[in-house]
Amino acid sequence: MIVVQTTTATLEQSETIAEALLADRLTACVQITPVRSRYVWKGEVQREDEHLLLIKTQSARFEAVRARIRGLHPYETPEIIALSVSEGDPDYLAWVAESTS
Template sequence: MNALICLCACPDRDVASRIAETLVGERLAACVNLLPGVESVYRWRDAVERDTEVLLLIKTAPARLQAVTARIVALHPYELPEVIAVESAGGLSAYLDWIARETDLEPQP
């Protein structure tokens, strides 16, 4: 089983926590890490901007990417939220299986 790691920068801890808890609570992600203090430099509307953000590392199954993306767009305050998915090249098989189980649409008891 391959997993996806989705990156999403948030403006603050409250937004990041709300998105993380929603994704895990709705079984769209097995785990979300919140990395505070990320400094982002980016171009937006012809200007170079700099902000401190909280980066989410979202672990999910490939089949859930579309739903994860839609949920982030619905919850995120940015006009254009970052959603970038990176496929895992491998990992501990028991951990990858856990991601699959926790994001399964019909979890087994």
């Protein structure tokens, strides 16, 4: 299992990405939470309120998830990273696997 992470500028953008990933069975669950982001973009420090998506899926689905996010995401260079899950409740991990296959 992995958790794919991305951020968007608006809740509506987050909802669009989450709903598409769920409809395509590329994820079992997406959590959306507001965050305050600070980052360097084109040499300038940016301060933005964004929405963080935590996308639960199987590692074999990463490329499909990445492609779907890129196709929907308005950012020039969106954050799309995968964090490996080294341990987890067996029932939860089984549910993620079942929901994304």
